[in-house]
Amino acid sequence: MSTSVDGGAVTGGWSHAFARRARSRGGAELTAILAGSPPGVLSMTGGFPNPETFPTGVLDEIAARLLRDDAGVALQYSPCEGISSVREYLVERQEQLQGRRPELSELIVTSGGMECIALACQSLLDPGDTVAVEAPTYLGALMAFAGSEADVHGIPMDGDGLRVDVLEERLDAGLRPKLVYVIPEFQNPTGRTMSLPRRRALVDACRRHGVLIFEDVAYRELSFDGTALPSLWSLAPDVVMQAGTFSKVFFPGVRLGWAAGPADVIAQLAAAKQTSDQCAGGLGQRMVEEYGRAGHFERELPAARALYASHWAALEQAFRRHLPPGCTWTEPQGGFLTWLTLPEHVDTIAMRPAATAAGVAYVPGAPFYSGDEGRNELRLSFSHLGEADLDVAVERLAGVIRETAAGTAAGAASA
Ligand SMILES: Cc1ncc(COP(=O)(O)O)c(C=O)c1O
Numbered sequence: 001m002s003t004s005v006d007g008g009a010v011t012g013g014w015s016h017a018f019a020r021r022a023r024s025r026g027g028a029e030l031t032a033i034l035a036g037s038p039p040g041v042l043s044m045t046g047g048f049p050n051p052e053t054f055p056t057g058v059l060d061e062i063a064a065r066l067l068r069d070d071a072g073v074a075l076q077y078s079p080c081e082g083i084s085s086v087r088e089y090l091v092e093r094q095e096q097l098q099g100r101r102p103e104l105s106e107l108i109v110t111s112g113g114m115e116c117i118a119l120a121c122q123s124l125l126d127p128g129d130t131v132a133v134e135a136p137t138y139l140g141a142l143m144a145f146a147g148s149e150a151d152v153h154g155i156p157m158d159g160d161g162l163r164v165d166v167l168e169e170r171l172d173a174g175l176r177p178k179l180v181y182v183i184p185e186f187q188n189p190t191g192r193t194m195s196l197p198r199r200r201a202l203v204d205a206c207r208r209h210g211v212l213i214f215e216d217v218a219y220r221e222l223s224f225d226g227t228a229l230p231s232l233w234s235l236a237p238d239v240v241m242q243a244g245t246f247s248k249v250f251f252p253g254v255r256l257g258w259a260a261g262p263a264d265v266i267a268q269l270a271a272a273k274q275t276s277d278q279c280a281g282g283l284g285q286r287m288v289e290e291y292g293r294a295g296h297f298e299r300e301l302p303a304a305r306a307l308y309a310s311h312w313a314a315l316e317q318a319f320r321r322h323l324p325p326g327c328t329w330t331e332p333q334g335g336f337l338t339w340l341t342l343p344e345h346v347d348t349i350a351m352r353p354a355a356t357a358a359g360v361a362y363v364p365g366a367p368f369y370s371g372d373e374g375r376n377e378l379r380l381s382f383s384h385l386g387e388a389d390l391d392v393a394v395e396r397l398a399g400v401i402r403e404t405a406a407g408t409a410a411g412a413a414s415a
Contacts, residue, residue, distance in 0.1 A: 021127075021147050029139055029367040042393035043361040044380040047188055047248075047336045050311075053304040054251045055296060062290045066283065074286040078279040081270050082109025082258075086285040089292055090258050097221070098234040105263040106237070108270050111280045112255045113218050113245030116269070117141050118276065119259065120214060120241065121148040123268035124178050132170075132177040134162050136339075136368030136377075138188040138216065141181055152370035153177065159330075161187070161194030164201040171209045179214045180206060184232060186219040186335025189368045189379040193333055196229050203236035212265070213240045221249050221301060223334035224309035233260055241265050246288055248336075249301060254284040308336065314387035315380070318394035324402050336383035339365070341376060343405050348378040351404045360396040 004012055037043035066074045073083060081087060086109055095101035110116040117140065125131065127149035133142065135154030145152050153175065156163045162182055182202070184194040194202070206213050215232040233242040241261030246254055259269050273279070291297070312332060319329055326343035340362075342348065348364040355362065365377025382390060 021149055029363060037361040041356055041359050041361050042385060042389050044385065044393055045361050045363050046384065047381050048384050049248050049252065050307060050383050052307060055300055058291065058296055059287065062287055066286050066290065070286060074283045076282055078282045078285060080273050080279055082280060083282060083285050086289045089289045093292060094260060098231045100234040100237060102260050103263065106266055107258055107260045108266055109280045109285055110257045110259050111277055112247060113216060113243045113257045114140050115276065116243035116257055116259045117144045119269040119272045121145065122272040125150050130175065130177040132167060132180045133370065134182055134187065136189055136365065136374060137181065138183060139367055142370060154370045157190065157192060159192065161192055161198050162202065164198055164205055168205045171205060177211055179212050181214040181216065183216045183218065185217065186222065186332050188218065189337055190339040191330045191332030191335055191337045199229065199232055199235060203232060203239060206239050207236065215240050215242045217242055217244050219248055219335035222305060222308060224305055224312065226302065226305060238262065249297065250288060254287065256280055256284045256288055308383060311382045311387060311390065315382040315390045315394065318391040322395045322398035324398060324405065327401065336381050338380050338382065340378050340380060342401055344376050346376050346401060346404050348376060351400060354404060355397060355400045358396045358400050360393045362397065
């Protein structure tokens with residue numbers, strides 16, 4: 001429909017005014033996940049932290065104290081790079097958790113992990129640039145790269161993470177990505193973790209070819225057993241930029257994260273922040289600092305890890321109990337997510353209405369790829385539902401898979 005002026009009012013919409021990048025962005029799946037599921041549907045869609053882990057009791061006291069004693073900082077605009085005491089705290093925290101201390105010039109505060117991705121896009125990507133990603137990968141990142149009119153190039157994964165041998169072959173054959181975006185721990189969407197030899201191989205390959213690695217550590221602190229492999233940034237700070245977030249270990253409403261990496265890259269991200277939100281919210285920054293300096297992360301995280309480990313154990317039992325033959329799944333060692341592969345002829349986008357009708361929601365696999373893979377795959381989050389509900393959800397899902405598989409098999413036989 002074209003825009004016209006009718007009786008003094010503009011009708012027909014404004015799509016002619018939309019930027020080219022807005023048309024390539026996509027995003028229906030992410031919008032659906034954030035909108036939630038209808039009542040009665042057991043939702044395994046969002047990578048949402050369990051509200052039981054929200055530190056409401058402690059925050060009550062911290063927020064009251066900040067409002068009483070520190071309103072001049074906490075309620076004011078802050079420097080673009082972050083409040084200096086908060087940056088100092090984050091520098092110390094990276095040293096404690098990753099064994100390497102960034103210089104102040106190598107770290108800024110961001111408004112969450114997603115903003116860090118957006119800042120990287122603004123700072124590093126021109127239309128037509130190539131970004132290499134794990135196939136499949138995080139929807140938000142795929143949308144941000146596509147929205148920057150980048151050419152997104154998926155590299156296959158296996159149980160050890162990104163197939164670095166495939167990446168190297170393609171680099172040797174002339175692929176020239178500006179960035180290689182990876183989520184080494186408990187990856188979104190597959191739940192897989194990149195092994196240490198792969199990490200070393202990745203930094204070696206990217207050093208040799210002069211390619212910047214973009215490491216997203218959203219779930220890094222949520223291993224079930226509390227251990228962590230060395231981060232890519234700690235292995236190779238010269239060639240790695242890291243995006244971190246407090247969404248999964250504190251609460252997403254705080255919208256707070258960090259970017260760490262080579263000083264010249266971080267300076268560009270800080271400059272880009274001047275035209276996004278100028279600064280992350282001061283109240284959230286000071287809350288993270290106060291909470292962290294008082295040792296609450298160390299005190300609270302073991303319970304969160306145990307909760308997610310227990311949810312995963314319940315989900316895996318439910319898989320074994322209910323799923324029909326021909327279904328396989330990844331076995332995460334942390335985080336919120338697992339990835340199911342169904343019999344080849346089952347299309348998880350086509351199956352979704354039947355799943356909703358049966359009272360269970362998942363995210364189909366295809367949107368997590370830049371290519372046309374993932375038709376018979378799907379992502380499940382086990383963070384949010386209680387253990388009894390996880391069992392019921394899998395029982396419902398299994399019924400729908402069985403019916404769909406039988407229906408499509410019958411269809412194929414009669415075709
Ligand atoms: C891999 C990954 N990176 C980044 C984000 C975004 O995090 P934030 O809430 O800090 O924007 C998410 C959120 O689900 C995620 O899964």
